[in-house]
Amino acid sequence: MQISDVRIFLAVAAGGTLSAAARRLDIGPMQASRRIAALEAELGVRLFHRTTRSLALTAEGEAFAPYAATLAEAEESARGALRPSATRASGLLRLTAPSVFGQAIVLPLLPSLLERHPDLRVDLDLSDRVQDIVGQGLDLALRVATLGDSELVARRLAANPRLLCAAPRYLRAHGTPATLADLERHQCIGLHAVARWPFVVGASLQRRRVDARVLTSSVDAARTAAVQGLGLAMLTFWDVHEHLRAGSLVRVELEDAAMEVLSVWAVTPTRRYVPERVKVFLDALEDELVRLGG
Missing domain, CATH: 1.10.10.10 (Winged helix-like DNA-binding domain superfamily/Winged helix DNA-binding domain)
Known part of the structure; x- marks a missing residue:
């Protein structure tokens, strides 16, 4: 052949x-x-x-x-x-990433990456759905939640803890919850994909249903609703890190429960024959996550 x-x-x-x-x-x-x-x-x-x-x-x-x-x-x-002098990646890098993470972290990487590697092209799919990377011929998937069982190869890039957050004006109007029981008196913003909010209580992970005043399928929409002061949201660090630094969202910590710590994962179809374009992208991404505090 x-x-x-x-x-x-x-x-x-x-x-x-x-x-x-x-x-x-x-x-x-x-x-x-x-x-x-x-x-x-x-x-x-x-x-x-x-x-x-x-x-x-x-x-x-x-x-x-x-x-x-x-x-x-x-x-x-x-x-x-076999080309020791080759220092540039080339070809089409096809990857998928969650929408918010892709816009906030991946897209800002591309100008400098493409400047360093002028023969590299990027096809970026932004979707919160889990894509079939083998069936779609993708080089790489970035995932920011718990991984299911799979024959694919996963590489951990950074921690991605869940956290409770709210706009300062919401907390001024409604107070700051201190315990799990306090959440019952607060307005919450829910995601369809996370029907029950996970909390680490003692040594166990407990999933509690909250009465969501606003419910959406979009992480971006949930974050926007939180910034607008519509209630408490449970999101992950990389979804809201810019808003936490800017002060438009505030992290809320409970006395009797901790938050589940997830990770940012790079998922590839195989460990062998990883193209140079994937390697240089992941190196740049890891450097950026470290710089931003991952």
């Missing part, structure tokens, strides 16, 4: 047409078509449904895509390892 054929397959799968893939790879459409046909013959399966206007992946093509991406990345990593 020729890596050049694999790269043509990936380009066609991304672009949807032979002509677009051929332009991207600077080859002729007929050559691209012949190489795809040769790859299909070698694998013994049809990789694309063909029409007069476009191509679409078959089920076999969908199954082959993540392996093809791994083969291409392995070849790129091998070439990089």
